[in-house]
Amino acid sequence: GNSVTQMEGPVTLSEEAFLTINCTYTATGYPSLFWYVQYPGEGLQLLLKATKADDKGSNKGFEATYRKETTSFHLEKGSVQVSDSAVYFCALSGGQGAQKLVFGQGTRLTINP
Amino acid sequence: SAVISQKPSRDICQRGTSLTIQCQVDSQVTMMFWYRQQPGQSLTLIATANQGSEATYESGFVIDKFPISRPNLTFSTLTVSNMSPEDSSIYLCSVDSIYNEQFFGPGTRLTVL
Numbered sequence: 001g002n003s004v005t006q007m008e009g010p011v012t013l014s015e016e017a018f019l020t021i022n023c024t025y026t027a028t029g030y031p032s033l034f035w036y037v038q039y040p041g042e043g044l045q046l047l048l049k050a051t052k053a054d055d056k057g058s059n060k061g062f063e064a065t066y067r068k069e070t071t072s073f074h075l076e077k078g079s080v081q082v083s084d085s086a087v088y089f090c091a092l093s094g095g096q097g098a099q100k101l102v103f104g105q106g107t108r109l110t111i112n113p
Numbered sequence: 114s115a116v117i118s119q120k121p122s123r124d125i126c127q128r129g130t131s132l133t134i135q136c137q138v139d140s141q142v143t144m145m146f147w148y149r150q151q152p153g154q155s156l157t158l159i160a161t162a163n164q165g166s167e168a169t170y171e172s173g174f175v176i177d178k179f180p181i182s183r184p185n186l187t188f189s190t191l192t193v194s195n196m197s198p199e200d201s202s203i204y205l206c207s208v209d210s211i212y213n214e215q216f217f218g219p220g221t222r223l224t225v226l
Contacts, residue, residue, distance in 0.1 A: 032213055043205065044156070044217040046114075051213065089155060099144055099209050100171075103155045 002027040006090050006104035013080055014112050021075040021107050023064075023090035031092040033057075033066050033073040034101070038087045047075075047088070082111045115140050115208050117218035125224045126196055133192045134221045136206035141186035144209035147179070150220070151202045159204075162189040196225045 007022040025033065035047040035057070048057030050066035050073065057064050062077045073090060090104040116139040126132050136145065145162040159179055160168040168181035183189045193200050203220040210216065 034214075036217075043219040044207075046214055046216065049214060093213065093215070099213065099215070100146070100158055100161070101148075101156075101207075101215055103157075105155045 002031065002092055002102045004090050004092055004102055004104035006088075006107050008105075008107070010108040010110060012110045012112065015082055016079045017111075019075070019077040019080045019084075019109070021088055021090075021109070023073045023075065023104060025071050025073065025090075025092050027071075027092055027094075029094065031094040033064070034091045034093070035062070035064055035073070035075050036089040036091060036103075038089065038106075040086070044089070080109075080111050082113050085109055085111045114214075114216050115142060115210065117206065117208060117216060119206060119218040119221050121221060122219065123222040123224075125226060128197050128225055130196055131192055131194045132196065132223060133190050134204055134206075136189045136191070136218055138187045138208050142208040142210075143186070145183060145189045146207045146209070146215065147181060147189070147191045148205045148207065148217075149202045150205060156205065159191070162191075162206075193223065196223075198225045201225045 003026045032051045034049045036044045037047045048059040050057040053068035055066045064075045087106045087108045089106045091101045093101045118137045120135045147159040148156045150156045159174045160170040162183040164183045180192045205220045207215045207217045
């Protein structure tokens with residue numbers, strides 16, 4: 001079945017550092033890929049998405065490119081802020097799993113001033 | 114994006130009792146989903162709530178434990194039955210948009226004593 005693997009956390013960075021959170025997936029067919037963010041005490045918010053190979057999703061300075069050849073969807077940001085501290089979830093849907101979302105285990109990110 | 118509300122936002126319950134969680138959306142949607150997020154863990158799909166028919170449950174989840182209703186296109190309920198401390202989790206509903214994106218409610222934080 002479909003699955004998502006994220007880099008283990010927690011990740012701690014200083015403000016203005018470069019961020020990469022790795023995400024790889026296993027799926028049959030052609031899934032859509034997502035990054036969700038969960039700020040402390042809040043629900044899940046969709047951060048960005050990509051629906052086909054080589055698509056780049058972007059939002060709030062974050063980017064991720066759908067790489068079919070490496071089955072990856074790594075999240076990057078060039079300069080993180082304290083307000084980016086949250087838990088980030090990589091997820092996929094589609095392929096043979098229809099609209100169901102399959103989530104990675106989540107990566108807790110802490111940004112220090 | 115759809116605006117989703119859940120009631121209650123949190124509850125503390127005694128073991129052996131049941132709790133019904135409500136999910137209300139501000140627009141008609143085809144797909145509604147219920148997820149569980151155990152403490153410090155990722156999200157796991159419980160079931161897809163189908164309007165006019167029985168919910169579709171994922172492996173490891175059964176109707177007797179998690180009965181679901183979907184009386185119309187804007188509302189669904191999830192009941193957690195005969196609760197035990199292992200049911201302590203955040204329960205989230207989500208809806209699917211026409212753009213193949215899922216939006217989540219704020220969640221219901223359940224503690225079972």
